[in-house]
Amino acid sequence: MSVTAGWREAFSALSDHHKKVGGLHLRRLFAEDPRRGERFAREAVGIYLDYSKNRVTDETLRLLLQLAKESGLRARIDAMFCGEKINLTEKRAVLHVALRAPKEASIVVDGENVVPKVHAVLDKMADFSRRVRSGVWQGHSGRRIRNVINIGIGGSDLGPVMAYEALKHYSDHTMTFRFISNVDGSDFVEAVRDLDPAETLFVVSSKTFTTLET
Structure with missing residues (x-):
């Protein structure tokens, strides 16, 4: 990642903010915002994430998102899901996302959608596991x-x-x-x-x- 003036500014702002919120007590944060437990929580795919019991404010989230933007995080995530060779050390794609991708997904590496091959192997693994557990293998x-x-x-x-x-x-x-x-x-x-x-x-x-x- 190249360090830009925008990144330095965003990081500096987040560092200054950390000093301000470091001494805040959670009792005060909940007293000032009765809906804090609801607002600072998310739920998806059966997973519940509650970050209300941390020294996090609306300003914290805004500054974190700004730093992510200045870091080019969105583009990096997209590059990973598109099969680009973001592992610069080994000069290859980072394909653990393909292992979790549904069968209808498309992740193209060097001109080939690798998802069908991934699911072919996953199917073999599932079949082998069933045969071991059942005693057939x-x-x-x-x-x-x-x-x-x-x-x-x-x-x-x-x-x-x-x-x-x-x-x-x-x-x-x-x-x-x-x-x-x-x-x-x-x-x-x-x-x-x-x-x-x-x-x-x-x-x-x-x-x-x-x-x-x-």
């Missing part, structure tokens, strides 16, 4: 898979862990899930010490397969 010895271990680091670990923690309440608890994100072999030994290899499936998660743990 079995281990080498013909025994049912009862343990799954994910090997990955960074986002290849945090994403699966987050999904597991969020959804484990809905599990039938017939399978054991563990995660390895350490290049130290002792982490691996501890993860598998009480598991039967004949009933254990290893999932190696990586974008590049060049990190040490993979």
Whole structure:
């Protein structure tokens, strides 16, 4: 991002504002605005965000939006969703948005809509998962898979862990899930010490397969 005079001005204004609101007490903010709990909250797709219990005012939001505008945030978001190569270090597109895109969406990279390919892989993953859970897909010895271990680091670990923690309440608890994100072999030994290899499936998660743990 190139630093412009407009960006410097917006950042300076936000910094000055921070000094002003830093000492405000939430009791005062709620007393001055009885509808604060309603106005400083948003709800969408089943997610409720309440930021009324923070030192945030209408002026805070205005200044934040101004800084976002001066930073070119909207254009950067559009570039990501359009498949532009915004990862300058690796000179490639940032396509996690394609993994979440509906089938009818279009994200074009190098002249090709990548969404159909993404959903083809997602469908294969869903089918494989169903077959493992149902016992149709079995281990080498013909025994049912009862343990799954994910090997990955960074986002290849945090994403699966987050999904597991969020959804484990809905599990039938017939399978054991563990995660390895350490290049130290002792982490691996501890993860598998009480598991039967004949009933254990290893999932190696990586974008590049060049990190040490993979």
